[in-house]
Amino acid sequence: MLRYLRLVGIQVRASLLLAMQYRVEFVVQGFAGLFWSAATFVPLFVVFGKRPSVAGWSFGQALLVLAFFLLLRSLLDGAVNPSLVQVVEHIRQGTLDFVLMKPADAQFLVSTAKFDPSALSGTFGAFGLFGWAFWKTHHAPSPGGVVIALLLLAAAVALLYSIWILVVSSAFYVVRVDNLSYLFTSIFDAARWPASVFRGILHFVFTFVIPLALMTTYPAEALLSRFTWSDAAASIGGALAFAAVARLTWRGALAKYTSASS
């Protein structure tokens, strides 16, 4: 365990060195991240400009969902996406060989290969949003609600990561997955809205198939004291099941790996 923590440390260090090597890009990316955070409000303003609530959510409450969305989006762009995009390239060029030759868990190595510190700037925006949302709703979260929300957030990160592993695993079979990753980021965009906005089939899909509801809506509801411990347990169980499926799929995909010719 300690060894893996040390490995993460070294990989983060390498990413920081890299980021600082290209200083201009680092600064530009940081600003782009902040700009993007600001831009996420626009649809919310448009929708709430005409009506006081949408699908039972007030503006302030919807801000909480958006804050979780922004937080996850930053984590996705900063900590998950850069490494896993690299895997696809590794598979295409056959350099995954070097990763598989290492005496450490391959999924761990590829998942922590690269971080993008500039993309993490969005997390500041997210914390600002939390403050604004509580001010708007005149509601301070209960300690229990905060604990549940944090647990759900951890489950959401696990879920997001698992979905990415599933996407990457498909690269072993189809080699090019650029479209799949675009598709996923586009679908993930829907997580900025409270889940009850979606009806019918979309509601089912976003709750059970690609559980966007668990990622942003449920943690927000926990902060609003509308989520119980048993609901939280079920969500965490769901996230763990997703993680197990992702792990099995990854292992199956590795066995399928054909490497690229010399």
Place this chain on the structure above:
Amino acid sequence: MVHVRELSKVYRVHQRPPGLVPAFKSIFHRAYRNVPAVQSLSFDIGPGERVGFLGPNGAGKTTTLKMLAGLLHPTSGSALVNGFVPRERSVGLLKSITLVMGQKQQLLWDLPPAETFALNRAIYEVPPAQFQDTVRELSELLELGELVNQPTRQLSLGERMKCELAAALLHRPKVLFLDEPTIGLDVAMQLTVREFVRRYNERYGATVLLTSHYMEDVRALCPRVVVIDKGRLLFDGAIEELVKSVKPNKRIVLKLSRPVDGADAARFGEVMEHEPSRIELDVRPDQLQAAVAGALASLPIADLVVEDPPLEDALRELFRRSRTDGADSR
């Protein structure tokens, strides 16, 4: 150290005729063909041996190396490397082997090689003192100097390969799989890499399995060669034996003080090369003495050398025979 028994690998390859219509059809229906890359291959390599692994492009060399390194799962047959089954990719195996590929690199592109070294140190759990020792030794053998502190992308191909070798050997592996480690390098750098592999082998008693298209690498490094074509074993033994069994004739290299007619030289043996000041003749061993005496007596010779035919010729002949045999048996 390396035991290979009846090892086979069959690839399933997607087939598609050229053109837009077949491309469109292949979206809905894909045709596959089984391509045998390695077929019933068996050989053993002892500890500390340096073995050349030869064959034309597509012979199955890289596939075999990757099966031995645990990267590819064999379709059938078995392999044992340093007592481990490669496909299980156990920590014990991975810590005792390394794979260097001349056409691919593991160094972090934008950062100095020293960063890759640090990462590998942590992954392989090399104790700090041993790490310092190894880096010092490898730096000395490869003359790395300040190269390790420059971003990889600013290094030349040869400098990069030297750092690649160092990164691949930091954990002091006992088995080295080297796949074209000198490809694209200039003659001086090829020599450096070659010399380094030999010294590493001697210092650590490591087993080396090397593929290369440069026969000079193989001749200089490997007393023994394993030759395959179309995934099948063609030869396994000493280089001299290979040359002797495939090309038993001797080669007489004549340096001439003035040009002579090819027909004049042909009286003493088969003319293999003919330049104004140089002729190479192939002669059966039992006729060697007479041919040398005759040539000395009647040709304007400045220098005369008798040698075995080049390894390249022997290999060419071996592959030609294997292909004709293959065609006959079909």
